[in-house]
Amino acid sequence: MILRRRLRIALRNARISLGESQKDVAEALDWSPSKLLRIEAGSSNISTVDLRSLLAHYNITSSERVEELVTMARFARRQLFNSYSDVLKTQYFTYLQYETAATVIRSFQPLLIPGPLQTREYAESILKLAHRPFDTEEVIDRRLQARMERQEVLLKDDGPELFFILDEAALSRHIGGKDVMLRQLEHLLIFDGKPEVHIQVLPFGRGEHSGLFGSFIVLEFPAPEDEPIAFLEGHLDDVILREDPEDVALYMEKFWSLEGLASPAGETSTAVLATMDRIRRS
Structure with missing residues (x-):
């Protein structure tokens, strides 16, 4: 792409x-x-x-x-995920092509664990919740498989550098029930110390912030002539592309602002473990 x-x-x-x-x-x-x-x-x-x-x-x-x-x-004309083009929205399919070419991905999520970090059962819970009335089980299963293959592409040894900022709400909401959420949080711990994956948590105590209006992703590419691109995420894998340099700069600045508000990446495991403890006691 x-x-x-x-x-x-x-x-x-x-x-x-x-x-x-x-x-x-x-x-x-x-x-x-x-x-x-x-x-x-x-x-x-x-x-x-x-x-x-x-x-x-x-x-x-x-x-x-x-x-x-x-x-x-x-x-x-050679595109990844072609076998899923019939079950993915056009905008999301386009996004995936850009994503696979990126060398740096910056993602902010106020409510959910980001797709690349989701367990299979957490992702399945989200996809079933977001499905359309006419979607069959097969369609949902294929979307789930596409999400798992996306993880393989992004998390391979020579994959892009990934920066994630999660609002504390994304850790606290019980998606799929307590057991599924506990396994999801435990899964996040495996990324601790991985040099190519950076996860920060934005605590409730920081109050209101610019990320409350929705999730977004900024992609950066290796070639100087390929300007960064911003994507705004919505329901059912809706994405809105932003290519205008001024628009993209605003989202990049927003990400850096949220990065400054969030706790350091080195404290993420502590926040995850504390959330797991609260869930077990609830």
Whole structure:
């Protein structure tokens, strides 16, 4: 997905440099205006033949540059989680493609344990709670499997560096019942000391904070030309993409602000153990 993003930005910039509108280009190539609109929006792949025609129209004739963009287009069509595209929302599927290309992921969660840190039974409880009336057991099971495979991708040895901030409410709410929640909290303890995973807890005692309005994730990529992206999460794996640099900067600043309010990562195990003790005594 990051390659598709890079390609569409390059094509849009080439058109703008030529001083042409999408309608002008579509008419010149005998395309429908919606075809070019989808390509530049990243909602549609572009074939090698169409790409070469487009590049010729944009006067991009350097064989090296042409082959670079053609290769980019070919690899952009190769996506992880394709086998789950029929059970995942389009926005969430798009998010997963970006996520797998990120080298740094910053996530704030006010109410739930983040997906990459969830146990299978905790994740299953969430997915069953959030399902739509027409979803079958098979659909829910496949979404669960997609979530587990997502964890494998993110938590492998050469995976991205992960920063999580959890409001204390995410630790305290009994998702799936007391036993499921206790096992989930115990699972969090295994990440203590892992250099690539950083978990902080934002205590109730800090009072109101900017994260109360919802969860969000900021992705950072290795190439300098690939600007960070922010995603806002909602019900049923809804995500809203934010690419505008000013918007993304606001969420990055919000994350750093919450990071400053949260307890240090070294104190997370203590907070988790204390919560487990309260649950056992409740």
